[in-house]
Amino acid sequence: MTTQAARPIRSRKPEAVRERILDAAQAEFMAHGFAAASTNRILERFAGSKPTMFRHFPTKRAMFGGVVQRIAARWRSAIDPAGITADDPRGWLQAFGLLALAWITSDENIFVGRMAVAEGAEFPEVSELYRREAVQPIEATLADRLSAWAQAGLITTADPARDALAFLDLTLAGQVSRLLYGAPRPDSAALAAHVGYCVTLFLNGRMAR
Structure with a gap:
């Protein structure tokens, strides 16, 4: 049997x-x-x-939107400021930038990037969804932190929201672009070194004297 x-x-x-x-x-x-x-x-x-x-x-389109929304939500939850122990601008930005970079260069986020390049014109609502669910909350978190540091006299910033966007562009955009064009994925040490360099560039001129 x-x-x-x-x-x-x-x-x-x-x-x-x-x-x-x-x-x-x-x-x-x-x-x-x-x-x-x-x-x-x-x-x-x-x-x-x-x-x-x-x-x-x-529809298949609805499934695609659901997939992108879930990926966006995962990125937002993966970058949890509550888990960052450093409180000084340099240490906090290093940890925050590394969390953001490690997640946005994951396979599923690179997939979203490729879809945005290849088929973004057909799905404007998907790009807007990803920005609303993932990018804007991350920008707001960083802008709030920059504003708090400025009020405490630790850094200077005339526009925290604009500076938050500049930091994310500096730290993330180039790495994502290289992966989209087929460059080898950097290891964790290379990602940490990249973030550290970007933090130094960003804080140059913004640290309180």
Whole structure:
């Protein structure tokens, strides 16, 4: 007498089902891009029913938006200022910049970047979603910190919001661009050295004298 392997027990709670669909959709989009992605293959990866999948996400476009929104939310939660122990501007910016850089250069964020370059014109709402869910909260957190340091007399800044954007551009944009064009992924030591150099450039002229 033969026995069949027991199937894994999967939660039927809506949030758990939604996560499984997004897992399947993200794997498909990252493997094939949006245009070549197949809802049939997503359904196979999901291993659920087609009515269930399309009840949560009526279209492939809706699935793509859900994937991008989840990636954005993960980045925002990964950069948690509460976990940074340094309180001085240089130490805090080093830790904050490294958290931001390590996450934004992850495979799933580089995937979002490639989709923005390749198909962004077709999905303006996705770019706006990513900026609203991920980028703007990070910019606001940094701007608040710069403002607090300025009020404490530790740095000088005429426009904390603009300086926050400048720091993120300086620290993140070049590294992301190089990865988008196929450059080798830097190791952790190289990322730390890059962030340290950017922090020094940024603080030059802003430290209180």
